[in-house]
Amino acid sequence: MAPYLDESRIDSEEAIAALDSRQTLRGLATAGAQVREAIDLSAMAGIERVSGGERPRSVLVASLGGSAVVCDVLELLAEPGSPVPVSVRRNVPLPGWVGPLDLVIAVSQSGRAAGPLALAAEAARRGASLLTVGASESPLADVAAQARGVHIDIGRGRTTSRTALWSLLAPVLLSAGRLGLVDVDEQVLLDTADRLDAVAEAARPSSDAFVNPAKVLAADLAPGVPVVLGDGALSGVAAGRAASMLARTARMPATSGELPDDAAQIVACFDGPFTVAYGQNAGHRRATADIFADPYLDGPALPRLVLLMLRDAAPDQLTREAAQAIALTDAVVEAAREAGVTVSEVRAEPGHPLVRLAGQIATTDFAATYLALGLGLDPAVSSHVADLADRTGR
Structure with a gap:
């Protein structure tokens, strides 16, 4: 059964305060x-x-x-x-x-x-x-x-x-x-x-779920198994951070990768059991959900793969290498959608590389935290992490 994110919880500052013990x-x-x-x-x-x-x-x-x-x-x-x-x-x-x-x-x-x-x-x-x-x-x-x-x-x-x-x-x-x-x-x-201040302002708790970019992203990620992919070296660093935050903060098992090196292993997952394409020969036709599926007879739907694509800002001058990187990213996104994979994209705003990276990291940090809160979890405290610390003396 897919996880359920309660949007009313992440729109309530009282509910957030009750769950977020360490602010x-x-x-x-x-x-x-x-x-x-x-x-x-x-x-x-x-x-x-x-x-x-x-x-x-x-x-x-x-x-x-x-x-x-x-x-x-x-x-x-x-x-x-x-x-x-x-x-x-x-x-x-x-x-x-x-x-x-x-x-x-x-x-x-x-x-x-x-x-x-x-x-x-x-x-x-x-x-x-x-x-x-x-x-x-x-x-x-x-x-x-x-x-x-x-x-x-x-x-x-x-x-x-x-x-x-x-x-x-x-x-x-x-x-x-x-x-x-x-x-x-x-x-x-x-x-x-x-840039960090600007993201914090857009992602503030008082901003409603339907306009807050971090809350929207959390809602997109909630029902699925997240795969975070960066379109290059800079976004790849942000992808690694996002996967870590999703696991540690939202308790969502997430994997990350970076283009071009990880294109094949990510796209291979589009044929797997967490996609609509599973068993539909997705390499040759667009995958579609079974409209006749009955959740009472067939059981609840399994979580589906969700691709979080982190894209760097468009370069000022489009070199051949940059054009090839954009084409590869577009191809991965298209393949994902054809396989029935939900795709969310976070694009960096222009600026110095550190400024661009900061915007991506901040957006996904807030999204992972809202995801935890929407699932009814304290983003800072995990009983199993505390138990591991007790077992190992750390």
């Missing part, structure tokens, strides 16, 4: 303010001292869980033009090549995540430069202080890494920009904050 929606709405505060906190921490103000031989960034996207975003923005290699490490061990000429960036909202903490400690032991981002008065802050590194506080009121993303990400990008690794400066971050 997840409010936390997401502060994303723009987080960016602006991070600029100030970075200056107070002495961000200009990172790596002695000199460009390192290489950069390794460590983050996981709800802050894992920090690694993905830095890697995405550094790849086109960074003069030094930027690599990602989720957990120990620290690669053997890391030494005094390198910079290690460790990110943890609580300052206690085992992986980033261990990597930071080992980097300090080897004499590498260290930048840490997380809670003040935490083990991670202590490691940075002992290593004479730079620790940037994330500010007060950050309850989860999922809602504190921009407090974690902005200092990392600001420092990388100062070192010439990415094309990000304070103005880009301020533009990003403005």
